[in-house]
Amino acid sequence: MTINRALSAACMLAIYAAGGNMAQAADDDIRVSLKLFGKEDIEQGIDRCRFSLWQGDRDPNADRYAFLFHANAANNGYQGPARVKIGETVYALSRLAEGGESINGLASQYFYATEDREIRVHIEFNDVGLSGELYRIKDADMTVIQKGKVPFVASAKGHLGCLQPPAQSAKATPVREPETQVPGPPNGIPIGRQTILDDMSQLPPEAVQLVRESAGDECDVDGFHAWGGARYVINDYYLLWEVPCISAAYQAATALVVTQNPPQGWGNLLTLPNPPGKDGETYQAMNADILGPKGFIRSTSLNRGVGDCGSYRVHRLIDAPGEVLELELLEFREKSECDGIEMAPEDWPLIFQAY
Structure with a gap:
């Protein structure tokens, strides 16, 4: 599904509809309680091919809690199930749409949601680099929408694609015949x-x-x-x-x-x-x-x-x-x-x- 400005407009409408009266919600301190999670919290482990976002000021290899969003490859489409954690609940989301202006051949906007649409996530890439099969997301905005609450916007970095196995070395040498x-x-x-x-x-x-x-x-x-x-x-x-x-x-x-x-x-x-x-x-x-x-x-x-x-x-x-x-x-x-x-x-x- 291709989206351009229509996706941005639709996402903003979803944000306003989900958040209701933003000023009133802020007064009531009704906010999406988005939580970070680590590699150890992903039940099926992290695939070599995945779509991951982490908080912009954190390092998932050094910080125990860094991830905002994660989806292992599904039919090579990264369609889900993706996961986010809100409060103490882990939500599974499916991808509904992608599009926007292309950056290095990659769509710049993505829209995910739970089956009941209680949780919706809009992701927009601002700066993306390409290395082999891996897109390195240098700057992205992730907006998490929950019905009746003020949406949460996070600055993120991440990966989309497949990490290459490291070069052979004395420390780790794959054994594979021609x-x-x-x-x-x-x-x-x-x-x-x-x-x-x-x-x-x-x-x-x-x-x-x-x-x-x-x-x-x-x-x-x-x-x-x-x-x-x-x-x-x-x-x-x-x-x-x-x-x-x-x-x-x-x-x-x-x-x-x-x-x-x-x-x-x-x-x-x-x-x-x-x-x-x-x-x-x-x-x-x-x-x-x-x-x-x-x-x-x-x-x-x-x-x-x-x-x-x-x-x-x-x-x-x-x-x-x-x-x-x-x-x-x-x-x-x-x-x-x-x-x-x-x-x-x-x-x-x-x-x-x-x-």
């Missing part, structure tokens, strides 16, 4: 599109019970979780379920259960094998990313919130003896040194590869 010498990983059984569940009551009882009984040492299935899980159609005979396992400050895990399609009381809790030399297997798919057409399940376990160390796994869904399904480990990468060097998990040092 593409021409390494065949691609074999595909697994295709997995259908994700269907997000409204709450955990929509999960099959047998799936939840399997996690509770067999993975209770790893998963707190009865604890608080920010989402209800997900369902995937494998074929006419099987469904795959993501059952919330743990929810932490900057990452979350799910357990993976296969049931009949539709569920009929039977379930199979999938284990994620570890590479040779690492004990056993796990039920936790940390920050799971399911690549359905290829049948891959990628999981990334972060050792700390800034995301500069941890382990990265790629499994594929395969047939197993006895007409059941299981996961096979294709790739394992690990960056054990938390050195502040930010790079994509798929570029961490390679420990194991099965293709």
Whole structure:
């Protein structure tokens, strides 16, 4: 959706409508209670590709609380869900429009809102530089609008785009063979599109019970979780379920259960094998990313919130003896040194590869 002066006018009308009588609101001290948050407060972690804004006089790498707004890449469109924090509540917003005068090929104005339009955010770039795939936002204004309150305007800096992995060095050297010498990983059984569940009551009882009984040492299935899980159609005979396992400050895990399609009381809790030399297997798919057409399940376990160390796994869904399904480990990468060097998990040092 392209917007120019119309967007600015619309946003100003929204501000006045949301704020009502500005002078009266100021007298009543009714103001948007916008709060800063840190990397550790972003449940799914910060992607290499993201749209982030922080307070202009703060440094997100040095200050615990610096961020005003954050959205990881969604279909390469940065459409959301974005997040802002007002008071003690974190709000999820979707992008409604973008446009305005272009700066270095980038639209200069963006408009986000919650589904009920209770919270609206207008972002305007004033100065933007381009470095590789990353736009460095040198100066921006962010206006947060909440019904019945005086809008909050903040001066911001930020990033929009993808950070490049750092150059190879003795401190952090990605281990990756030339593409021409390494065949691609074999595909697994295709997995259908994700269907997000409204709450955990929509999960099959047998799936939840399997996690509770067999993975209770790893998963707190009865604890608080920010989402209800997900369902995937494998074929006419099987469904795959993501059952919330743990929810932490900057990452979350799910357990993976296969049931009949539709569920009929039977379930199979999938284990994620570890590479040779690492004990056993796990039920936790940390920050799971399911690549359905290829049948891959990628999981990334972060050792700390800034995301500069941890382990990265790629499994594929395969047939197993006895007409059941299981996961096979294709790739394992690990960056054990938390050195502040930010790079994509798929570029961490390679420990194991099965293709």
